[in-house]
Amino acid sequence: MLRATLLLACLLATLPARAQTALDPALLARVRALAETAARAAAPAGTRVVVEVGTLDARLRLAPCQQVQPYLPPGLAMWGKTRIGLRCMEGTARWNVTVPVRVAVFGRAVVAAGPLPAGVNLSQELLAAADIDIAAEPGAVFTDPAQLLGRVLARPVAAAEAVRAPSLKSRQWFAAGETVQVHAVGEGFSVAAEAQALSAGLEGQEVRVRFESGRVASGRAVGERRVELTL
Structure with a gap:
């Protein structure tokens, strides 16, 4: 033993x-x-x-x-x-x-007032505000419903779920062939000039433009007929 x-x-x-x-x-x-x-x-x-x-x-x-x-x-x-x-x-x-x-x-954010299908055009009655965990899911939230009015959902959003940036379809700021304002930004300076868009300008995406001189450059679509070019 x-x-x-x-x-x-x-x-x-x-x-x-x-x-x-x-x-x-x-x-x-x-x-x-x-x-x-x-x-x-x-x-x-x-x-x-x-x-x-x-x-x-x-x-x-x-x-x-x-x-x-x-x-x-x-x-x-x-x-x-x-x-x-x-x-x-x-x-x-x-x-x-x-x-x-x-x-x-935890903070105040815009949420869906009810279940919303993909493709819906957001209006005031479809939205509400609630205190939620904004860090629970990826993507920026919105605090002002006005920022979402007229935007289109790219995916369904459940009732009381935050309407986040990735849930939205990208906006098209201009079409190919349109004249756009190009803002070239560098260290300590900013220059604006007109150019022709060579492709559709989707929100936040890269787009190529041609200046009157014939020079072609790439920038980012940032607003209605506006392109930002970082030098």
Whole structure:
């Protein structure tokens, strides 16, 4: 019996320690504060930020660490589902992992008053305002219904769902062959000239124009018969 007990003890000693998937309260507070600060810097005025911190991957086996530093991973926005980095600065082994966080940003936005099909032309009675998590889905929201009047939906929008920029069809600002105003913008200067559009000008998309001199250039359709050219 004693021999079996000793054998079991030896086997347990060789197994890896259970992963600490939950952060200790002090580190959890630092992670949450870092995420909240970064989120508030990018969030619109008048919104409320709420951060939920998840747990580490249960498969991780991290060496003991006396000083863990939370940091913002490069290229990751503190918006919606994202991650915070954790690196060991003082311990038996240096490690670097990430922990999942969910950043909710609650604010007023324009939503669908009822279910709206794709292709519908938006009017005032089809829209409402509500407090929503604007970070829950990708795409900019709108705060003024007037910005959406006359726009056409590219996809269906459910009742109480925010009408976001990707839900809208791109506007055509001008047709091929029309005369457009081209604003050339460079460092410290801006020049305007007329040109002929060589293709239809869709909102935000690149378009080629030909000037009276015969020179052809590419710019971006930004408004009614308006093209912006960055030099």
